[in-house]
Amino acid sequence: MSTFIREQFQSKDIHLPEQDYEILAERMAGLAQLRAAVEEEKLDDFNMQLLLIPSGGIAK
């Protein structure tokens, strides 16, 4: 995970202090735990109600 994170930042030319990378790896692991529960969810991709695409322009 830590290598992936470093590569992500290098590709974006973002340079953070060295100690940040380990903390970010821990936090990404926390986010991955949350995502795991979401991935068990059946998100119905045919359900147009789940999309937030403007239709007919922006809110007035």
Add this chain to the structure above:
Amino acid sequence: MSKELASKSIGELAPLIASKQLSPVELTQTVLKQAEAYNTEINAFIRIDSDLALESAKKAEAEIMDGSYIGPLHGIPMALKDIFALKGQVSTMGSKIHKDYVADYDATVVANLKEAGAIMTGTLNMHEYAWGGTTNNPHFGPCRNPWNTERIPGGSSGGSGAAVAADMTIASLGTDTAGSIRIPAAICGIVGLKPTHGRVSKYGCFPLSWSLDHIGPMTKTVTDAAIVLQAIAGYDHNDPTTLDVPIPAYADFLTEDIKGMVIGVEESYFFHNIDDEVAAAVRQGIETLKTLGAEIKIVSIPNLKHTMFAEYVTVLGESGAIHHNNLKLRPLDFGEDVRLSLGLAELPSAVDYVMAQQLRRKLILDFDEVFRSIDVLVTPTLPLVAPEIGADFSIVNGKQSPVTDDLIRLTSPSNLAGLPSLTVPCGFSKGLPIGMQLIGKPFDDGTLLKVGYAFERTNDFRLQKPKFAAAIESN
């Protein structure tokens, strides 16, 4: 008399000003004196604008003496979170990067308040860029909770919560992306209202997360929240997220009659792992509403379980886009916690973001269904009382969590769904305030005010004051 004046609400002060029994200049001087005296201890203000405030107060006084009283905010001193554009004045957003930022216009809410006659007394401390719930600000120092100065005032609008609670301002505005109005309001023992998304313009407010951000009142009473909301509500062509929905007279909702209203209670998410004393106080509050004639109905909202994923991914994605360039160009100018959050923001995928939005829609549909059979949902605002300053973790009933998770887990569903939410004081635990959250239907902010007002009239929590002030005055 002076100290008493500063402790009064808008609802109490406005009739005195309207009838010329109270001078706005005297009131402003009193509030400024209180702000200056307490700020060393509380650090609620980033800047106190005494000269400008007194100039405005004199103008208001002249208008009122001339018979041109314009309404309940005329001559009322207010200090705002330091996140709004103020024409010709610095707005820091609690940051080093924007420490010298001067706008050439007023944010719409600021313009609205000025038009209503409010006196601006200064800018209030906040979590840097509103990205956090503690107001432990590395650039301006930590803001402290007036009820216990070793504890956080909550955040991100912590200065607003602390200043209202300590009578350093009569009322304030906060912003709320995951609970940043309601968290400090609950933790500091005041009233906080996050209006429906689209009810109040965000033009001129520095964004944290466009689709989750809201602006709302932080006040001493529910009546005051209604007065402030009345002044700031409305469509604004400068903010395409506002909606052109009729604005009711919010004062008309301030009756004690809630007979026959249906109050929803959801147990599996909103009462899961709540501090025992906090849960007991909120359940007592629900019993009180029942005593007032409301019917209690147990409801289920299945998609609440994905709240934290949807909230974090959305706020990370949107705030990451806002701050991307500065993270690249000057990462060390952010405080460490915000830099880490913005670093984390660079990592989730586009798929994560889209899934988060789908989960939001599912949650909105759940709420739509539930609100067909209830008028208001009642929950704890927070699962705990104010944590200690500097604590990274909080413990609720023996379970340890990152403090931010505990701070936002009960407030963020309303941000995801854009629903109006009000917190009102409902008790104390270990000398620290507890808040009860009321969540309502879209654009039914008035019903929340009605239930909140009815509840407020049954107790004297709002009349209890932090003891730190007496300690300062005795020195």
